[in-house]
Amino acid sequence: MQIWGIILSPLLALVVGIFFLGLSRKIMARIHWRYGPPITQPVIDIIKLFSQKSISHGTIFDLGLILSLAGSFVVILFLPLGQMCPLSSGGLLAILYLMLLAPLGIALSSGEAANPNSSIGISRKFLLALGYEVPLLFILLAVMTHYNTISLVEIVRIQSTTGWSFGSLPLLLSGIAYFLILPAILGIRPFEIAGAGQEISSGANAEFGGKFLAFSTIQHALHEFIGISLFVNLFLGGWSLFGILEPITNTVWGVILGIIVFLIKMLIVFILGLFINAVFPRFRIEQAIKYLWKWPTLFAFIGLIVVVLVK
């Protein structure tokens, strides 16, 4: 089971992440009243990029990108995917820290690129991360305190018996706050400033071409997967579906159905995020931080206080 999980979950995440990229382009096009590209367009892009030539600016330019992609895959192994959770040691804290590998790798890589546009992109990315990390930490601490565990598997398991935490009263505010910062975590509009193509030549990606850009695209896809699946696991009960799947837990069918339910939940959250993405312009970085430190932080903070008081 664990071996299967280790092999399957990164593959699944890769497929789903890239599917989400294609889907987002299609749905965005339809919202704009366009026909849009075929849904396989990201795959075509990645194939093309792999077969293209590229240039490298140095060893760290290569290794940083490899580190960031490897880091993203490692995080996926630590996230429960339905009932499948290949690795769980360290719990949510380890996930939080493993999630640092990807941005750090990208930052090193594009720092070595010696392009000011990349550096500005990285500086904005880190600032944005500082912005959403404040509410995110409040939210995660609220969840961890509420369930009195740091293990994500445990949190999902408790939710399958007691109901989703989004529905339970003490965590409702935290859930709302998480949804408010979700666009910032995913890096979609209105928080797209870190990779703004028109202003800073796509920021960190400015010097990436060929296979570098392909890796960067895959990393982006995985990042979206991680952001959404963390939300689903923390607040929408992971694989649980009003107790319907309870009787067949730990059977093969149970696992498969659990994954399907999990993916459907992710899809719904993702499409909701896309609607926000489609209609908003970009925030400037100060505006973004001010927004993130105002409403979501307030909700998350009150949420944490409520959790502590209820306990």
Added chain:
Amino acid sequence: MKSLKKKLESSFSDIKINITDDSRITVNIKKDAVVSILNFLKNLGYEHLALISCIDWIEENEFELVYILSAYMEKDQEYNEKEKKTILVKTRISREESKFITVINIFENAEPYERELHELFGINFEGHPRLTPLFLERDYKIPPFRKDFDTRKYVKDVFDKIPSIEERKK
């Protein structure tokens, strides 16, 4: 309008003033008096040097420099919102010598205009701090805006002489 004309005529000798329309005065003057008339006009309130233009009178073997001035705000008593006046100070310099004195110390923004004229007409402004190329990438034997610059010949020489890659292979 009229009073300005009178003022100018009384202050400067050897001056020809033309009121072309309601808002435009053309002042033709000898080249020695350009600096003083520009100073005079600036003190009157015409503080904005909009452009320095140049016309190549090839038959007369002269360049005509045109300083276009206007006012930002009311200092001149006749000035009002409706009639915004523009003053064109025209002077002639010799084409052979093609040098003139800079007006940067009166209007600072003359610097790029003079550089441009130096580059395109080959007029040497004495006292200009840096007459370096502004627009052009190449050196031209004759400055390209002079009328004796033969663009077609130049194009033939520079661009059309390069063989296309197919021709080269033959």
Added chain:
Amino acid sequence: MSLELLIIVAFGGAFLTYFLGKISSKLRNSFAVLNALALVVIIACLYGQTMEKSFYFGFFSLPLILRNNVLSWFFAIAISVLGALSVIFSLSYMRNRERTDFYYLMMLLVNAAMLGIVFSGDLISFFIFWEIMSWSTCILISYNRGPALAAGMKYIIMSIIGSMAMLVGMLSLYTTYGTLNIATLSTLVASSSHGYLLFLLIIFGITFGIKNAVMPLHTWLPDAYAEAPSPFTAVLSGMLTRMGIYGFLLIMYVIVGAGATLHLGHGFFTFNNILAWLGAITIVIPTFIAMLQNDAKKLLAWHGIGQGGYMILGIAFGTSLGMAGGIFHTLNHAIYISLLFMSVAAIQYRTGGVRDLNSLGGLIKKMPIAFIGGLLGICGLIGIPLTNGFVSKWLIYKTLILNGAPFLAFAALIGTWGTILSVYKFLHNIFLGQLPEKYKNIQKSPFSMRLPIIVLSFAILLFGILPGIPLKVINAIDVSLGFKSLNVTLWGIASDSGTLNTINIFAVVLVFGVIIWLLFKAGRKAPKVDQYDNYAAGAAIPKGKYHYTVDYYNPFYRMATPYLKDFVDVFYMKIAKWTQNLCNTVRRIYTGYVGNYVMYIVLFMAFLILIQLKWSVF
């Protein structure tokens, strides 16, 4: 191996080095390194031995005692290894400087004094060694003259305040119990009244809080770190400042005892809760101030303060997990912060003392070892998994969450994000980006600088992947202080709620890294290009101007600069100013006229007579 031998070697070696320096500098250098390494060997041989010995009687009729236990040994080995590495590092750093003999003397003296502190078994010898350490540190900080003199002055004033507080505490202990032997005290003190215990904890807490730079008492640190010679800064930041943590452990869990310390106060206002909150403040504010620094050493110095907060948070809670986290973090911090200071020192050495983050750049191509040191150092500082900082921070966070202190946990976690921002700026501005023209012909750092950097980098990875090695010793410390034993394995920790297993993180990172690396190699080969072949909207890029360093987080600076100031320092400076003015005013009574002095005497007499009269009336 006996402890007296250790102290004799440590102090004797220091003075011998000085005199050898008068003969030949080569002899002095090799003897200094040998002496430092000998200390490491001696201490390594002491592992696992518990001993206690009076080495001198009759110091005001008090015995001076040296003792060794697992806590002392743990600190001692870290001190001696770090000391040896920084002496090795100094070899090339201090070459061609003046007063080198004196520098080595002081360096080894500080080292010896720290060893004395951790091995001393009574408070009086503790105090003596403490004072030797403070004074020699002050002299070393001021080594460079100029602004360093002011930094040294600031340090010594605060240090003296701390020492005086300790002296008061010691006197009170002596008058109450008649002994200053730590082992005896630990059995006696726990049973005294809560008020007295609180007094003891606060008075010693001021001493150790100043040394460990806990938030309102931290102001000496940034200047001292920045101005001290860089190899010494490694020692200063790595172990010397952390003598404060040793002191806290000593007073809280040895002298007063865990049982008594943890039950002082009511509700929110318990001693350890207040201490934990001070620790949390110490994390957050300095970490964010660090973001604003443009001086590489000052940036690291503010992080030195901030990381001290994590240790305080760890040890304040008095659970075995938290203690393990706090003590382990002390060791980890010593490793990575001294590594970072050494990397900066290597850069300074090659660039001629430049440590301004805005004027460096692109040095990775010229000084790869220094870059590796810097990279692993910042990874440890952030706590990236697979570096040592991760394990200790994980332990601390887990303690906080399981103890129901989510707000403290928030402070600790958000500190990490501030850390990332500032240390990435540090790394980017020095090593990444475009190489300025003036550093084109820069050399690699010399071997004696590369060796310590490599050793410490290796230690970061080793303790990050196999944290069980130090955790085994730390667990023994836990047990010796009377806490529950932890279930420590070689690659992590297993406890009731959530385990940590670094080896499987390492394995999956490695496997995925290799797979992706193979994929990467399978793609078309990417030729390396020059730094000037870079996208600049079609223009050929201007040389030396194409590096984004100044105001790296500009939007944030615009928002936060007014709020992020060291208000405490401003306040202290104001007090200093007031005191000076007051003294100036008082000085005016010495007018120099005899008549005035006679008048003072007469007035004083009158005053006395008045009192006399009043006394007799009532």
Added chain:
Amino acid sequence: MDRNQLKKWFESPAKMGHKYSLHVVYFCTGCGIIEIPPSITARWDAERFGVIPVATPRQANLFLITGYVSVKTLKAVIRTYEQMPEPKFTVGFGSCPINGGMYWDSYNTIKHLDKYIPIDGWIAGCMPRPEAIFIAVTHLWTLIDKEMADGYKKYKENYRYYRANQEQLYGKLDWPPLFSEEDKK
């Protein structure tokens, strides 16, 4: 996607990838750029052909030069072209890059762009309509299929010729040569 297409995908994925994923860097000098916004937004929607604008030449494989190229901007055109990763395709848009267009006798406008960098296709007209871009794209597909869009190879083979022409205009260029300056024949 019919079965024929699928077969092609398996036979040469790289070529198909280059065909259906054209990332464009637009060079906006002249009036031609005004035709680009409608073509990439809702009215004509270039994205359905896989054509999307990207930010830097490093990410692009199609170079669209829209409008006249002056001597000064040609420098940037060359630099951008050389920074694009291979395989790369170039399309000249409008009549000015073809032969100078209305600037046919201007002393400062490039007359034949293909003497300085290789061009795979032209879109004639002053201005061409956005539809013409899509016709060009489909033509480019055919060319890529038949391996006739080989401008980048030509550039490599005749680099000395191109470099000489470039340096004839500017004297010495600011950047070192992309390839070793030998004709590979």
